[in-house]
Amino acid sequence: MDYTIFAVIIFVVALLVVGGAFLIRPRRPEAPPEEREGGPAGTTTAEPDEEVAERERAPAPEAAPAAPEIETPPPSAGRLVRLRARLARSQNVFGQGLLSLLSSDRLDETAWEEIEDTLITADVGVTSASQIVDGLRTKVKVLGSRTPEEVRGLLRSELLQHITTDQDRTVHTEPHPAAPAVIMVVGVNGTGKTTTAGKLARVLVGDGRSVVLGAADTFRAAAADQLETWGSRVGAPVVRRDEGADPASVAFEAVSRGMDDGADTVIIDTAGRLHTKTGLMDELGKVKRVIEKKTQVADVLLVLDATTGQNGLRQARVFAEVVDISGIVLTKLDGTAKGGIVIQVQRELGVPVKLVGLGEGPDDLAPFDPEAFVDAILDDQAAQ
Numbered sequence: 001m002d003y004t005i006f007a008v009i010i011f012v013v014a015l016l017v018v019g020g021a022f023l024i025r026p027r028r029p030e031a032p033p034e035e036r037e038g039g040p041a042g043t044t045t046a047e048p049d050e051e052v053a054e055r056e057r058a059p060a061p062e063a064a065p066a067a068p069e070i071e072t073p074p075p076s077a078g079r080l081v082r083l084r085a086r087l088a089r090s091q092n093v094f095g096q097g098l099l100s101l102l103s104s105d106r107l108d109e110t111a112w113e114e115i116e117d118t119l120i121t122a123d124v125g126v127t128s129a130s131q132i133v134d135g136l137r138t139k140v141k142v143l144g145s146r147t148p149e150e151v152r153g154l155l156r157s158e159l160l161q162h163i164t165t166d167q168d169r170t171v172h173t174e175p176h177p178a179a180p181a182v183i184m185v186v187g188v189n190g191t192g193k194t195t196t197a198g199k200l201a202r203v204l205v206g207d208g209r210s211v212v213l214g215a216a217d218t219f220r221a222a223a224a225d226q227l228e229t230w231g232s233r234v235g236a237p238v239v240r241r242d243e244g245a246d247p248a249s250v251a252f253e254a255v256s257r258g259m260d261d262g263a264d265t266v267i268i269d270t271a272g273r274l275h276t277k278t279g280l281m282d283e284l285g286k287v288k289r290v291i292e293k294k295t296q297v298a299d300v301l302l303v304l305d306a307t308t309g310q311n312g313l314r315q316a317r318v319f320a321e322v323v324d325i326s327g328i329v330l331t332k333l334d335g336t337a338k339g340g341i342v343i344q345v346q347r348e349l350g351v352p353v354k355l356v357g358l359g360e361g362p363d364d365l366a367p368f369d370p371e372a373f374v375d376a377i378l379d380d381q382a383a384q
């Protein structure tokens with residue numbers, strides 16, 4: 001009887017020892033995930049039971065408290081060149097349409113009307129379209145016969161003339177001696193304000209600057225969460241308050257934080273509800289005034305969704321009336337062939353396009369450069 005109990009105990013101890021040996025055996029490095037997932041779909045690679053058990057018992061590597069990974073975004077230089085293919089792809093219909101019309105042997109009234117229509121369809125605006133056609137007609141007359149290169153050359157110079165302004169296109173992100181540069185981002189909901197604020201923070205961090213983000217869109221908590229995601233990816237602190245808090249006080253706090261931290265630039269994201277014009281004016285006006293108690297606002301960037309055409313432009317005009325806009329960010333140019341909006345918005349608002357958004361990716365924001373823009377419109381090669 002006692003013997004039996006003794007034998008059972010020995011057996012259990014032996015089992016534990018053998019099991020323990022498996023546990024303390026050094027783990028073999030796991031195969032990279034690609035290799036394990038490499039088999040054809042629906043099949044699984046057979047593994048020895050012991051190996052499976054071992055993996056299950058071993059603490060998962062993810063279990064260790066992971067330090068938040070901070071990305072190092074690429075510097076901003078050469079952005080538009082990198083994104084040029086994307087621009088060419090979206091604007092090619094516009095550019096190639098104009099080039100082929102202009103290259104036709106006989107440029108009669110109908111052909112000129114078609115050229116004007118193509119420009120209007122691309123959102124150049126009626127006034128600019130007719131001016132561009134007039135300019136082209138004069139140049140074509142002077143030129144006489146036209147080679148494809150000449151056609152391209154004259155269209156290029158005509159478009160450039162309408163896109164170029166003598167206004168400053170730099171975003172003023174350089175800090176003052178005792179205060180950071182403050183950038184306000186305004187515009188209608190859904191145009192890409194928060195995304196632009198996040199992308200701009202990345203550009204600046206990539207260029208070696210320190211940035212504080214202010215979530216002054218307090219209308220929805222999700223807006224602050226969205227900004228926080230952008231900030232955390234590049235290690236930029238985000239100043240936020242509860243949903244419904246006063247946007248101006250968030251902006252004030254963000255600027256104070258920027259000063260305390262000795263940050264270079266503070267970017268304030270705002271709400272874009274078009275409730276009433278007075279409501280909007282009160283809110284944005286107050287945000288700006290409160291910031292100005294600390295330091296001047298270096299730039300007020302109006303974000304405009306290039307896919308929204310005349311409707312978007314109408315709404316942008318309301319913003320321009322309630323707050324002094326110093327630059328335009330034209331987003332979603334990747335999603336429309338209507339790049340002519342650059343000409344129209346600058347003309348309508350009298351403010352230069354400073355940045356363009358060319359995708360949802362974190363680094364798809366570029367400084368606007370008229371020459372690179374026109375070249376992308378006209379260059380069919382870049383679209384390949």
Ligand SMILES: Nc1nc2c(ncn2[C@@H]2O[C@H](COP(=O)(O)OP(=O)(O)O)[C@@H](O)[C@H]2O)c(=O)[nH]1
Pocket residue numbers: 187188189190191192193194195196272303331332333334335356357358359360364
């Ligand atoms: N394709 C494309 N999508 C963009 C661009 N900029 C912003 N978006 C998208 O537009 C949507 C609205 O952006 P969000 O920043 O939340 O707009 P907000 O309401 O003005 O803050 C999001 O899905 C963005 O990813 C852009 O340049 N290209």
Ligand SMILES: [Mg+2]
Pocket residue numbers: 193194195217223
């Ligand atoms: Mg937003």
